[in-house]
Amino acid sequence: MKLTLVGDTTNHPLQKIGSVAGVCWGANTDDREKNVNRAISCIESDHGRVLEWVNVELLIEDLSARCMREVGRHCVGTSYLQSSTRYVDESNFKYYTPPSCQKDGVREVYEKGMKNIAEFYGELIELGVPREDAANALPLGMDSKVVWKINLRSLVNFMNKRLCSRALLEIRQFANELRSLLMKINVEWGWIGENLFVPSCERYKFLNKSMCFCIEKKCCGRHPYIKDVTLVKQ
Ligand SMILES: Cc1cc2nc3c(=O)[nH]c(=O)nc-3n(C[C@H](O)[C@H](O)[C@H](O)COP(=O)(O)OP(=O)(O)OC[C@H]3O[C@@H](n4cnc5c(N)ncnc54)[C@H](O)[C@@H]3O)c2cc1C
Structure with a gap:
């Protein structure tokens, strides 16, 4: 990046x-x-x-x-x-590899898949398909x-x-x-x-350090989920 x-x-x-x-x-x-x-x-x-x-x-x-x-x-x-796949030659595209695909045994499969896509794209271009149409073969990870x-x-x-x-x-x-x-x-x-x-759980922290709460249902636990928080003393 x-x-x-x-x-x-x-x-x-x-x-x-x-x-x-x-x-x-x-x-x-x-x-x-x-x-x-x-x-x-x-x-x-x-x-x-x-x-x-x-x-x-x-x-x-x-x-x-x-x-x-x-x-x-x-x-x-x-x-x-954004850079246009209609006009830019993407034959040698670089791509993102997430951590789960960097492990031995997985990386090789991931790289092979990307290489296959690049070859497929190149083949279409060689057959006279315009870049804007060949681009349909490109991966989201590019x-x-x-x-x-x-x-x-x-x-x-x-x-x-x-x-x-x-x-x-x-x-x-x-x-x-x-x-x-x-x-x-x-x-x-x-x-x-x-x-x-x-992060949104800390958006009011600078006003009051105890005002940290999460509204995500799948709360990560960094701060308490809002439904478990008492904001006003009863
Ligand atoms: C964890 C996560 C998962 C997500 N999953 C998906 C997904 O599966 N599919 C998907 O399509 N998106 C997904 N999103 C994107 C999300 O729905 C928002 O589009 C994105 O986060 C942009 O946020 P925003 O709308 O607040 O930003 P902006 O579009 O920049 O809007 C800023 C603020 O302006 C106001 N606003 C924006 N539009 C309007 C409007 N039309 N009318 C009135 N007020 C408006 C709101 O207060 C908004 O918060 C995900 C986002 C996150 C963080």
């Missing part, structure tokens, strides 16, 4: 949020520290609209087409462009390329869902890598990663 930030990823997300939110109160938006504090205050009150002014633009390479399809499911506040734009509001929702252990391993790894990449930019992204890029 290869992730590259491209285009207009917001450099100082909290200052950006604080300065746009400041308009609502006629505040002084030249003060960086006040902007950051105002941003955090808005986030704590779940005023989600302000997050939409922060963007991430990303080139995603070497992630499976299947995983990209799941990424593309997040369609609110996002833009998504690597693909996407440029993705997502605003912070949607990205928080993405992280809540895809850092959860219920999510597919490959997309969970993608979510974790993206989280690390963004957190390295500066302390503002670090704060966002630490507090907001968390």
Whole structure:
């Protein structure tokens, strides 16, 4: 998996949020520290609209087409462009190998299957079948390329869902890598990663450490299932 930030990823997300939110109160938006504090205050009150002014633009390479399809499911506040199997020559496609298929004895079968598909695709091309039709033979596990734009509001929702252990391993790894990449930019992204890029069971943890609960019926046990939690003292 290869992730590259491209285009207009917001450099100082909290200052950006604080300065746009400041308009609502006629505040002084030249003060960086006040902007950051105002941003955090808005986030704590779940005023989600302000997050939409922060963007991430990303080139995603070497992630499976299947995983990209799941990424593309997040369609609110996002833009998504994917490498076209109609035009791109996929004779030498690379592919994802999940851990269960990396074991001795299984890996060989998996690789043989992928090789057979590549040969089948090549044969169709040689017979004069256009790429867009031969592409029907390609596997979902084949690597693909996407440029993705997502605003912070949607990205928080993405992280809540895809850092959860219920999510597919490959997309969970993608979510974790993206989280690390963004957190390295500066302390503002670090704060966002630490507090907001968390599985859904921890989405209110930064407000109150005891507010961790799971709503997945197949709860992994990291935090208690909601039906077992008493939120209000009786
Ligand atoms: C563990 C897991 C298993 C999944 N399994 C499947 C599966 O088997 N098949 C499948 O197709 N998908 C599956 N999904 C995808 C899932 O259903 C969502 O499409 C995906 O997680 C995107 O989430 P979202 O809708 O919150 O994101 P977005 O589309 O980005 O939406 C963001 C938010 O906007 C709001 N919103 C979005 N659309 C509307 C709307 N039309 N009207 C009003 N409000 C809206 C909602 O509050 C939503 O949370 C799965 C996801 C997970 C995490």
